[in-house]
Amino acid sequence: MLVKQAANVLDLLEFFAEQKKAASLAEVSQHFGWPRSSTFNLLSTLVARGFLYEPEARGRFYPTPRWLTLAQEVAAAEPLPEALLNLLKDLAKRTGETVWIAAPSGQHAIFLEVIESKASVRYTASVGTRVPLHGTATGQAIISQLPPAQQATLLRKAVFKRYGEGTPMSIEAVETSIRQSLNRGWFVSSSAFTPDLGGIGLPIVFGDRVFAITVAGPWFRVGERLDEFAHIMHSAIALHFGPDYVKKNIKGLRSLLPQNG
Numbered sequence: 240m241l242v243k244q245a246a247n248v249l250d251l252l253e254f255f256a257e258q259k260k261a262a263s264l265a266e267v268s269q270h271f272g273w274p275r276s277s278t279f280n281l282l283s284t285l286v287a288r289g290f291l292y293e294p295e296a297r298g299r300f301y302p303t304p305r306w307l308t309l310a311q312e313v314a315a316a317e318p319l320p321e322a323l324l325n326l327l328k329d330l331a332k333r334t335g336e337t338v339w340i341a342a343p344s345g346q347h348a349i350f351l352e353v354i355e356s357k358a359s360v361r362y363t364a365s366v367g368t369r370v371p372l373h374g375t376a377t378g379q380a381i382i383s384q385l386p387p388a389q390q391a392t393l394l395r396k397a398v399f400k401r402y403g404e405g406t407p408m409s410i411e412a413v414e415t416s417i418r419q420s421l422n423r424g425w426f427v428s429s430s431a432f433t434p435d436l437g438g439i440g441l442p443i444v445f446g447d448r449v450f451a452i453t454v455a456g457p458w459f460r461v462g463e464r465l466d467e468f469a470h471i472m473h474s475a476i477a478l479h480f481g482p483d484y485v486k487k488n489i490k491g492l493r494s495l496l497p498q499n500g
Contacts, residue, residue: 247273247281252302261299319351320445326452326479327352333471336456337362340443341377343385344369346396348378348451362436362455373397373413374406376426376440380451383417383426384442384490403430424493425469426451429458437461439468441476444488470495 254270255262262270268278282300285291291300323340330338331354341348347369355361372378372393382390394410405428407413420426426440438455454468455461461468473495476484485494 244281247271248285251281251285252306255302261294261301263297263299267300322479323443323445323450323452324352326443326475327354329475329479330452330454330472331356333475334454334468336454336461336468337364338452338454339364339368339377341370341381341451341453343372343381343449346372346393346398348372348375348381351450356456358456358460360457360460362433362438362457364455370432371397371400371402373399374402374428375432376420376428376438377451377453379413379417379420380426380440380442380453381449382413383421383492384444384449402432403434405429406432421491422493424495425465425472427465428455429462435459437465439465439472441472442489442492443476444490 250271251267254267264275264278264282267273267282268275271278273281282291286293286300289303289305292303293299294301319340327338327340335356335358337354337356339350339353341350343349348371350364350366350368350370353364353366353368355363370377372382374397382393385393394413397410397413399408400406401408407416417426426442427437428440429437435458436455437458438453438461440451440453443450443452452472454472473485477496480488482496485492485496
């Protein structure tokens with residue numbers, strides 16, 4: 240269940256990110272349909288805590304840099320590996336499609352870094368986007384690297400809702416998909432979560448941290464390039480992490496690179 244007050248704070252922050260200008264109490268209240276008294280209490284609390292200020296001194300509010308400072312301190316405590324970020328940039332350049340890094344968050348995978356395609360028709364995503372672990376290439380790639388007991392718990396708690404034609408609708412379907420994907424060397428979604436969109440996902444492991452890196456776009460464009468994208472991803476991983484990275488670090492995943500000797 241959502242906590243209303245917390246959701247309101249996050250909605251307000253997204254509002255300012257979209258508007259990119261100061262707003263009055265009346266404008267905020269009208270935009271969200273909140274009572275003026277509740278809106279006043281929320282804005283006043285954020286001003287008192289240093290998260291909002293009145294740049295024009297006319298009862299108009301705007302976020303302070305305190306948000307950024309806290310976010311940077313949090314990110315610095317557990318940053319994404321630089322090699323992983325470089326891999327993401329490389330894949331964006333090589334494929335021309337939207338790419339992202341995701342990590343597990345409860346029953347979902349959450350996008351930690353995203354580079355959107357420059358194509359006019361593209362997969363649109365942003366940092367903070369969540370997708371179900373069991374129902375996407377991103378999520379299944381992550382599940383594949385978790386301990387068996389944790390995998391079983393996640394799948395037992397999964398809500399099998401039909402999002403698109405390719406959504407797996409049972410524990411057995413997910414387990415079969417993961418097994419086939421590992422043997423194939425890559426994970427694929429085809430209208431699994433978003434209709435008419437598809438993606439290729441691979442797990443990435445750093446110590447005890449499990450990520451997935453995904454290339455995604457409109458199915459009419461991605462669908463005919465699945466093998467090509469999968470080989471590009473394996474090649475890029477070898478370039479940035481070393482030729483034996485998949486063999487040594489990714490449990491059960493078949494490498495698509497030529498084997499020496």
